[in-house]
Amino acid sequence: MTDLAAGVVPVVGGPSLPQERRLVTEIPGPKALALHARRVAAVASGIGSTLPIEVVAAGGGVLVDSDGNSLIDLGSGIAVVNVGNAAPAVAQAVAAQAAAFTHTCFMITPYEGYVAVCEHLNRLTPGDHAKKSALFNSGAEAVENAVKIARHATGRTAIVVMEHAYHGRTNLTMALTAKSMPYKAGFGPFAPDIYRVPMSYPYRSGGVDSGAEAAAAAIDHIRTEIGADTVAAVLVEPIQGEGGFIVPGTGYLPALVEFCNESGILFIADEIQTGFGRTGAWFACEHEGIVPDLITTAKGIAGGLPLAAVTGRADVMDAVHSGGLGGTYGGNPVACAAALATIDLLESSGLIVQAQQLGAAMRTRLDAMKSRDRGIGEVRGRGMMQAIELVKPGTTQPDPERVRAVLAICHSQGVVTLSAGTYGNVIRFLPPLVISEHLLHEGLDVVSEALASTR
Ligand code: PLZ
Numbered sequence: 001m002t003d004l005a006a007g008v009v010p011v012v013g014g015p016s017l018p019q020e021r022r023l024v025t026e027i028p029g030p031k032a033l034a035l036h037a038r039r040v041a042a043v044a045s046g047i048g049s050t051l052p053i054e055v056v057a058a059g060g061g062v063l064v065d066s067d068g069n070s071l072i073d074l075g076s077g078i079a080v081v082n083v084g085n086a087a088p089a090v091a092q093a094v095a096a097q098a099a100a101f102t103h104t105c106f107m108i109t110p111y112e113g114y115v116a117v118c119e120h121l122n123r124l125t126p127g128d129h130a131k132k133s134a135l136f137n138s139g140a141e142a143v144e145n146a147v148k149i150a151r152h153a154t155g156r157t158a159i160v161v162m163e164h165a166y167h168g169r170t171n172l173t174m175a176l177t178a179k180s181m182p183y184k185a186g187f188g189p190f191a192p193d194i195y196r197v198p199m200s201y202p203y204r205s206g207g208v209d210s211g212a213e214a215a216a217a218a219i220d221h222i223r224t225e226i227g228a229d230t231v232a233a234v235l236v237e238p239i240q241g242e243g244g245f246i247v248p249g250t251g252y253l254p255a256l257v258e259f260c261n262e263s264g265i266l267f268i269a270d271e272i273q274t275g276f277g278r279t280g281a282w283f284a285c286e287h288e289g290i291v292p293d294l295i296t297t298a299k300g301i302a303g304g305l306p307l308a309a310v311t312g313r314a315d316v317m318d319a320v321h322s323g324g325l326g327g328t329y330g331g332n333p334v335a336c337a338a339a340l341a342t343i344d345l346l347e348s349s350g351l352i353v354q355a356q357q358l359g360a361a362m363r364t365r366l367d368a369m370k371s372r373d374r375g376i377g378e379v380r381g382r383g384m385m386q387a388i389e390l391v392k393p394g395t396t397q398p399d400p401e402r403v404r405a406v407l408a409i410c411h412s413q414g415v416v417t418l419s420a421g422t423y424g425n426v427i428r429f430l431p432p433l434v435i436s437e438h439l440l441h442e443g444l445d446v447v448s449e450a451l452a453s454t455r
Contacts, residue, residue, distance in 0.1 A: 140168025211249025280383030
């Protein structure tokens with residue numbers, strides 16, 4: 001019997017973990033079930049979990065559980081550990097910073113890491129104009145602050161968001177988020193002066209590349225029903241995340257940016273899920289050649305530590321009075337140290353090119369699955385952010401039941417996969433950018449078998 005079979009698992013993370021799928025118990029195994037029982041008794045049931053194992057280590061493309069199983073990670077903790085879980089450079093930077101000091105509050109006594117993260121964000125985000133940044137803790141908090149800044153800078157209050165949008169779970173960001181269940185149902189009333197306009201969703205507009213028409217419809221809605229001169233900002237995810245990895249049609253985003261520029265409206269790109277190499281570019285806006293006035297980032301910014309930012313035009317960012325933005329923990333020094341190591345890894349290790357190459361390989365596999373499965377309506381995404389939308393064969397009717405069945409098989413076979421979509425009928429793939437090609441293919445083999453057995 002091996003150590004692993006005896007339930008002894010390595011305690012180290014990072015790439016030193018064997019990069020393999022290894023099933024030694026059923027998933028979830030006995031230790032995971034024991035934790036689950038404690039969790040049901042202790043943790044509020046409003047917090048869900050997709051795959052209730054007990055993680056004890058993770059790195060590269062795998063998660064290891066307390067039962068000794070090693071699972072392939074095709075989720076990256078929802079697009080967070082782009083540079084890998086417990087990436088050694090990140091872990092070392094965190095340890096060194098934690099040993100020096102863990103917190104002072106940047107608003108009280110500053111430190112260099114915060115400033116350095118802002119300098120990098122100002123340099124790396126799209127556009128070569130003068131930029132400034134402010135740091136926060138979560139994606140939702142960054143979005144809230146982008147809205148505060150936009151309202152203050154323009155003196156206007158209306159905020160325009162898209163169908164299928166996801167921007168968070170706080171009160172303001174629930175209002176910005178489209179989907180009722182589970183994000184909004186029962187949690188109102190919601191913040192006012194938020195307006196939803198049509199999103200370009202080529203698959204659901206007859207499969208035609210409807211970017212220009214969808215932009216015209218959105219702009220018409222803003223002009224006639226909201227009033228362009230009341231609008232502070234248009235807020236868009238350049239590829240929608242929770243909404244189902246919807247890639248807008250050609251020209252949609254550039255047309256909106258042009259309209260915003262002409263109308264004194266700020267264009268805010270929410271790159272919280274798409275940023276930091278995920279799509280094969282630093283930021284997804286680059287694929288469209290657009291330059292937002294403000295950009296929100298989080299998730300992939302700090303290799304797994306909680307950090308978020310608003311970056312944008314210096315004149316807009318500086319419109320807010322001193323003391324008008326902040327928070328106790330925003331830009332925590334340990335999170336900033338993790339971000340600096342993460343950014344350094346993304347810049348120096350070729351990971352963004354790797355995201356293009358592995359993303360192309362993943363896309364080829366998913367396209368092949370679609371060619372033999374009439375229940376796959378569309379394959380879409382960019383780089384290492386790809387998805388399949390499942391429908392009843394021969395129709396565009398969503399098939400969320402099959403998504404649940406496919407995910408259940410993948411999970412039992414040791415592959416972490418996530419769903420998405422307004423209709424819950426999308427399976428999304430967000431592997432760490434550092435996953436080995438072999439492991440990626442093995443994970444997709446399992447997905448392919450799960451699709452075959454539910455056809
Ligand atoms: N904007 C584009 O994707 C977070 C949500 C998971 P936070 N997406 C994952 C869940 O069910 O809560 C997200 C996003 C975009 C904003 C957010 C919010 O980021 O860090 O979760 O607050």
